Amino acid sequence: MSAGKARSFAFSDEGDDPFALEHISEHHDCPPIESTYRNSGGNASCTSNKSGDQNDMRRIYVHDDDRVLIKVVHFGHPTSVGIEIDDKGETYVGCRARRAGPRAWIYFQPETVRAAIVTCGGLCPGLNDVIRQTVFSLEVYGVKEILGLQYGFRGFADKKYPPIMLSRKIVQRINMVGGSFLGVSRGCPPLDDIVDKLEWKISMFFVIGGNGSHAGASAIYEKCQARKLKMVVVGIPKTIDNDIQILDKTFGFDTAVEEAQRAINAAYIEASSAYNGVGIVKLMGRQSGYITMYATIASGQVDIVLIPEVPFLLDTQYGVLEYMKKRLEQFGICVVVIAEGAGQDLLEGVGGTDASGNPILGDVGKWFYGKVKAYFASIKFAVDVKYIDPTYMIRARACNSSDHIFCSILGQNAVHGAFAGYTNVTVGVVNTHYCFLPIPEVIRKPRMVDPNSNMYHRCVTSTGQPEFQIPTCTTEAAGGKSSSGGWSAAGGSKAVVAPHGPPERKKSLSLKLDMVASSKLDMVASSGDVKSCESSSSVNNSCKSSENNKSSDRSITSCQSDGQQMHDANCPMAQHNIAARSKCHDPMCPVTHKY
Numbered sequence: 110m111s112a113g114k115a116r117s118f119a120f121s122d123e124g125d126d127p128f129a130l131e132h133i134s135e136h137h138d139c140p141p142i143e144s145t146y147r148n149s150g151g152n153a154s155c156t157s158n159k160s161g162d163q164n165d166m167r168r169i170y171v172h173d174d175d176r177v178l179i180k181v182v183h184f185g186h187p188t189s190v191g192i193e194i195d196d197k198g199e200t201y202v203g204c205r206a207r208r209a210g211p212r213a214w215i216y217f218q219p220e221t222v223r224a225a226i227v228t229c230g231g232l233c234p235g236l237n238d239v240i241r242q243t244v245f246s247l248e249v250y251g252v253k254e255i256l257g258l259q260y261g262f263r264g265f266a267d268k269k270y271p272p273i274m275l276s277r278k279i280v281q282r283i284n285m286v287g288g289s290f291l292g293v294s295r296g297c298p299p300l301d302d303i304v305d306k307l308e309w310k311i312s313m314f315f316v317i318g319g320n321g322s323h324a325g326a327s328a329i330y331e332k333c334q335a336r337k338l339k340m341v342v343v344g345i346p347k348t349i350d351n352d353i354q355i356l357d358k359t360f361g362f363d364t365a366v367e368e369a370q371r372a373i374n375a376a377y378i379e380a381s382s383a384y385n386g387v388g389i390v391k392l393m394g395r396q397s398g399y400i401t402m403y404a405t406i407a408s409g410q411v412d413i414v415l416i417p418e419v420p421f422l423l424d425t426q427y428g429v430l431e432y433m434k435k436r437l438e439q440f441g442i443c444v445v446v447i448a449e450g451a452g453q454d455l456l457e458g459v460g461g462t463d464a465s466g467n468p469i470l471g472d473v474g475k476w477f478y479g480k481v482k483a484y485f486a487s488i489k490f491a492v493d494v495k496y497i498d499p500t501y502m503i504r505a506r507a508c509n510s511s512d513h514i515f516c517s518i519l520g521q522n523a524v525h526g527a528f529a530g531y532t533n534v535t536v537g538v539v540n541t542h543y544c545f546l547p548i549p550e551v552i553r554k555p556r557m558v559d560p561n562s563n564m565y566h567r568c569v570t571s572t573g574q575p576e577f578q579i580p581t582c583t584t585e586a587a588g589g590k591s592s593s594g595g596w597s598a599a600g601g602s603k604a605v606v607a608p609h610g611p612p613e614r615k616k617s618l619s620l621k622l623d624m625v626a627s628s629k630l631d632m633v634a635s636s637g638d639v640k641s642c643e644s645s646s647s648v649n650n651s652c653k654s655s656e657n658n659k660s661s662d663r664s665i666t667s668c669q670s671d672g673q674q675m676h677d678a679n680c681p682m683a684q685h686n687i688a689a690r691s692k693c694h695d696p697m698c699p700v701t702h703k704y
């Protein structure tokens with residue numbers, strides 16, 4: 110199946126299934142043999158018959174007909190948050206992927222297999238864990254020859270770094286450290302040179318990398334097909350950026366978020382102890398803001414988050430700088446987290462591309478730091494600005510325990526997929542289940558944060574920030590200034606009123622799948638904007654009465670102006686410095702007691 114193939118909404122095992130996998134038996138004569146995979150004490154040869162049924166109590170094999178649903182939510186309406194309708198009006202509702210795991214029947218004689226493993230792109234916590242478990246699993250099947258390519262695809266061409274033989278003994282302890290035991294690189298020799306080398310009887314090729322590496326893996330697969338090489342290509346998605354479609358997450362992402370959160374917390378500590386302290390943290394994320402968004406929520410101490418997917422104004426009355434001033438006036442502190450790829454439209458990029466063709470970005474962190482300093486100097490507002498750029502620290506470490514486990518499962522499943530004969534596939538977790546997915550489908554486009562997603566709404570609910578845009582429809586529900594003077598509420602006024610109206614209890618809410626496509630038109634022509642304007646008064650009411658709205662400015666303003674007092678243990682004052690705390694006059698306020 111090619112990347113451009115039409116996708117259907119309803120699952121079918123026939124040709125139009127976007128998750129149909131290439132299988133080696135479609136191109137080569139290779140009858141299945143009984144699996145040689147044994148886990149501890151398992152006696153696989155007694156447990157299955159040719160149809161894959163298992164006769165004994167021990168069950169170690171996944172049946173080839175097992176499937177994982179790509180979407181497990183029943184979406185009640187095409188405008189439901191999270192439904193992910195793509196630019197062709199398509200969704201993955203109803204689609205299923207093949208469940209990963211060992212099969213009872215395999216398509217390679219292990220003693221004839223020569224496997225090769227390569228790690229490409231940037232570093233990512235967990236690379237060594239994946240290499241290690243891939244080697245272990247190959248050996249469990251009975252493979253004797255396992256080659257490690259050095260320094261990514263360059264390892265095919267660079268005579269100084271020939272492939273190294275891998276074994277359980279060699280890789281036993283590599284998971285204790287970060288980095289890649291094999292080395293990584295960007296850029297690669299001509300694909301034909303790589304395929305020439307693969308003709309050295311390599312029958313299983315494991316590519317551990319991100320979108321670019323998977324594009325490379327798929328291109329190599331195509332070339333091998335053309336040369337009729339009997340080889341399977343299996344990818345293992347790696348990227349701290351978490352920018353791979355469909356998957357719950359990629360390995361290393363959790364660890365990177367953990368490390369990023371530490372940087373944010375350091376910025377918070379610095380800023381909270383300084384006079385009008387500003388903490389700025391720049392985090393990796395070339396085109397997608399996942400690390401920044403998740404670390405922001407994890408830290409809980411961020412006032413402003415800026416990601417590549419959400420444009421922002423800097424210096425106007427709706428811009429970031431004026432909002433920072435307001436935060437400083439109110440709380441004496443402001444923590445800003447900015448993703449590497451954010452605001453690239455505002456600064457001069459370095460231009461050009463790296464060896465892999467990725468754009469070289471301008472340094473938004475330094476640029477933003479300079480702008481903040483200049484702005485506050487220009488208005489003679491004393492600030493103490495600390496800038497932290499943890500860059501490579503978030504990806505150079507060994508992974509945390511959840512990533513150790515995740516990587517182990519991915520490495521093992523990659524080997525199961527190869528022995529099952531699947532090729533041009535990758536292995537990933539979808540809805541907490543492991544599955545094999547066609548590479549072309551997962552790299553159709555990079556995954557980015559959807560500013561209309563639940564997760565982004567959660568993030569800006571956490572920071573309490575407004576949209577840094579000229580409001581398209583102003584409402585008094587805005588998180589700070591009113592229509593005459595400034596910011597609109599985070600998430601936008603359009604998001605305030607549900608576009609799909611009140612629930613109709615008696616009618617079935619079940620979503621007809623063909624509705625999804627037509628709904629795109631509805632959404633474009635929707636009168637949602639108008640409605641949200643009209644109903645702003647009700648929104649405003651709920652806003653005023655929301656005493657527990659801990660993160661937004663309006664709760665403080667209404668508290669103070671209504672003469673109400675803050676009894677909330679999570680009073681926003683509690684999170685900020687002593688100067689700001691003194692603004693809380695409530696004798697019951699836990700902060701007043703504490704200090």
Ligand SMILES: Nc1ncnc2c1ncn2[C@@H]1O[C@H](COP(=O)(O)OP(=O)(O)OP(=O)(O)O)[C@@H](O)[C@H]1O
Nearest residue numbers: 230231295296297318319320321322324325348465
């Ligand atoms: N479209 C493509 N076709 C063939 N090879 C590619 C393609 N894109 C990238 N590659 C190769 O894949 C390798 C890794 O690509 P890249 O440097 O973009 O990292 P990545 O796999 O996307 O990982 P990361 O998330 O760290 O950026 C490089 O050797 C690069 O030359």
Ligand SMILES: O=P(O)(O)OC[C@H]1O[C@](O)(CO)[C@@H](O)[C@@H]1O
Nearest residue numbers: 231232348349350393394395449
């Ligand atoms: O400096 P390098 O190695 O090119 O890597 C930087 C890039 O790697 C990533 O971490 C992963 O692609 C990006 O977020 C970042 O732009």
